[in-house]
Amino acid sequence: MTKVTLTVNGKTVSKSVEGRTLLSSLLRDDLHLTGTHIGCDTSQCGACVVHVNGEAVKSCTMFAAEADGAEVKTIEGMANADGSLSTIQAAFKEHHGLQCGFCTPGMVMSAAALLKDNPKPSEAEIREYLEGNLCRCTGYHNIVKAIMAASGQDVPAVAAE
């Protein structure tokens, strides 16, 4: 067992973890932050995306021991300080960017990472950035619309490809 100390959504936490403990397991099982979803556990679906030191990573594909000293942000840390939805979250709600909602935590975290680096992405850039986030309900159109809206751009009539 290794002791890890990290900051999660602004709070410092310390836990003992096995070598094989994944960051996603630490977040969900030890810290009870179950907003981070495990969809595939094979690094493909992106439902488990969180930010580690400001960068989007798949928390099912990183060991908890490697997050020692890191600053981690999960979907639980995305709302505004007063508890209201952040701009991105509100846009997902407004534009029906979710149906079952399973992929949504990863979608929101990826969207936040994209807009940090690219505040006004094109529709094509959004679609390319979401390559590692799978949604089986929406066909992505409303997710793309939500991210366009969250970036302050006009929401286009997104055509089916």
Next chain:
Amino acid sequence: MYDFEITKPGSIADAAKALGGDDAQALGGGQTLIPTLKQRLASPTTLVSLAGLSEMVGICKDDDGRLCIGGATTHAAVAADGSYPGLSGLAAHIGDPAVRNRGTIGGSLANNDPSACYPAAALGSGATIVTNAREIAADDYFKGLFETALEEGEIITEVKFPVPEKSNYQKFVQPASRFALVGVFVAKYADGVRVAVTGASEEGVHRWTAAEEALNANFSADAIAGLDAPSGDGMINDLHGSGEYRAHLVKVMTGRAVAAAA
């Protein structure tokens, strides 16, 4: 996953020492190794994490103008660099953004997946793979599927890329995995053109010398159009495509890479 210990050495020397232990395995960004461990296809006793070794992170130019990339540098960092456009363009399309934020060049080259992108860049550039023990020319480094010249416990600390006049990488992705069904890296240097192919051959990444000769005489897509596609013998033949299909793609993607080279 089977249980194992993770150690986080503070220096390359300590990492090399830790890798000398029984059943120790180096852990780069983990974007291939962690899924492998989950499937119980590997069972190391100890994982030696290289991600925290700051002496292996970063990009610089050496006195010969070569781009020197630390072994633990992420794909995202290489994609953002831009001083070798063909290489940055390749790195920008490995996996997806979250994978690029963790995966490393050293990890990719050490694994030498036959469908990975980086081996094509290293071989296509005539790069030098620097380890904690020696320097290995790319032409001597790749030994077939998942096989390299690395000795047990040897660590890729740096990769040195001569920067070409023009370069480009074209990848035809397998639609489900997004790995290269065929990927071709073309680099034009003052002393000749190199063409490296990934994803296609049962022998792993390799050079297409007939294309190199044609491009040395005339660096244009027309020069490729006039060539026969390489033989389908020895190309990977699986449910995603026959050997002949892959051989045809090698020619098509080479032509596209030449046309797009900048």
